[in-house]
Amino acid sequence: MKLKNDLLLRTVRGEQVERPPVWLMRQAGRVLPQYRALRGKLSGFKELVETPELAAEVTIQPIDEWGVDAAIIFSDILVIPEAMGLEYQMVEKRGPLFPKTIQNRADIEGLRSGDDAAAHLEYVYHALDATVKGLDGRVPLIGFAGAPWTILAYMVEGSGSKTFSKAKKFLYTEPELAHLLLDKITRATISYLQTKAEHGVSLIQLFDSWAGILSPEQYRTFAVPYLRRISQAISTVPVTVFAKNAWFALEDLGQIDCEVIGLDWNTHPSFARPLVGDKVLQGNMDPCQLYASHDSIIASTREMIRAFGGRQIVNLGHGLYPDIEVEKVRTFVDTVKNFRY
Secondary structure: OOOOOOHHHHHHOOOOOOOOOEOOOOOOOOOOHHHHHHHOOOOOHHHHHOOHHHHHHHHHHHHHHHOOOOEEOOOOOOHHHHHHOOOOEEEOOOEEEOOOOOOOHHHHHOOOOHHHHHHHHHHHHHHHHHHHHHHOOOOOEEEEEEOHHHHHHHHHHOEOOOOOHHHHHHHHHOHHHHHHHHHHHHHHHHHHHHHHHHOOOOEEEEEEOOHHHOOHHHHHHHOHHHHHHHHHHOOOOOEEEEEOOOHHHHHHHHOOOOOEEEOOOOOOHHHHHHHHOOOEEEEEEOHHHHHOOHHHHHHHHHHHHHHHOOOEEEEEOOOOOOOOOHHHHHHHHHHHHHOOO
16 A cells, blocks of 8 residues: 655655654553543453554554654554463553563473464454554554563563563573573564564564663673564564663664664764664654643754754654643644754
């Protein structure tokens, strides 16, 4: 299907564009009243993720509301460990919780991987099909997955954490098992993302949400090789790697076979650019900037775009926070759409 708005893909291909494209992490979610209204009718977050027609509906909502240049499928990074056989719960006001965690070799050997794991995610593929149909070529659709280290962190820790000390301990005390688990996660993720590409996504994003809690050496050992494997395996669509707070790994990430590197708000593009070469950069407005006045948002957005100097996908340095006003987001998006190089 020919896209009516292919600005994102033209930017990724390095073509001359009139302005940078814009989309937002967590754009399909709690900022939107129409999302909250739908969510309030359901039993919980996972019902929404696992119901293809509803996931498609909320994926398209920000396209209707703000006219952003891409949709990103409404899902969760933790569908991968669940597909591998490690179930999780999404606890209101607490976040993800794994009743059982990975502790030893037997736990890892009992997990599914590769195509076997990916086959348990049919509801995601159905959601992609419904979304592609609903978008009708208006904008490209982004698919995503959690990076292997971030997925391991949840599988070992059992929940979110400020330190992920259990997961980091696992890397230090059981490095062989850590690599075994990372390999299984990687193979499951590759199969999952390849299938997503077959169901209409135009770009893949890898979220390494907990990259910044590792040391540079740990990240080089337990994260980068697996990001590289996934990026090399996804050959039909471009790949974005977003490693939050991993400014120290930009040179390593720049050598990965991906097209786009995402930046958080702590990393200035002038610091990143010489480390990643000619890759497209994505980011990197502080989400809290959107609490400011409309005039401040306009000025800061323009300043950010100029700082990147082209070859940029405009986004936030992390996801939207739920209490940001819809109209503040509109100001951010419209400022980008009105910008001209």
